Amino acid sequence: MLSAYVLINTEAGKEKEVLDSLNSNDSVVDVSIVYGQYDLIAKVFLDDASDLPSFIMETIRPIGGITGTSTLLAAYDPSSA
Numbered sequence: 001m002l003s004a005y006v007l008i009n010t011e012a013g014k015e016k017e018v019l020d021s022l023n024s025n026d027s028v029v030d031v032s033i034v035y036g037q038y039d040l041i042a043k044v045f046l047d048d049a050s051d052l053p054s055f056i057m058e059t060i061r062p063i064g065g066i067t068g069t070s071t072l073l074a075a076y077d078p079s080s081a
Contacts, residue, residue, distance in 0.1 A: 002046045003077035006060055007038040007070040014065030015039050021063045027055065038070070049073075 010018050015033045022031045022042050031042040042060075046052055052071070060069060 002049045002052060003074035003079070004044050004046070004052060005072045005074065006042045006044060006056065007072065008040040008042060008060070008066055009068040010039045010065045011067055018063055018065045022060075025059065027059075 008018065019031050019033060019040060022028045022040070027044050027046055029043050029045050031040060033039065034041055044055065046055060052073075056069060056071060060066065
C-alpha cells in the first residue's frame with residue numbers, strides 16, 4: 001500500500017468546499033485545512049504507486065477550487081504497514 005500526502009492550494013474561500021469533496025473519497029484517509037504555503041493537506045492510501053498519477057490528475061486536480069498540488073510520498077507510515 002502507498003501512503004502519500006497531497007499539499008493543495010485553493011482559490012480564496014474555497015477551502016471548506018474542497019475539504020468536503022476530498023472527504024467523500026475513500027482513498028483520502030485524512031484532510032486538514034492548514035496555514036502557510038498550502039491551504040490543505042490530504043493523506044491518501046492507494047493500492048500501488050502506479051495508481052498515484054491518475055489519482056492526482058483525474059481525481060484531485062479536477063475538484064473545483066483547486067489551483068495547484070504538490071505530492072509527497074511517505075518513506076514509512078506505520079498506519080499503512
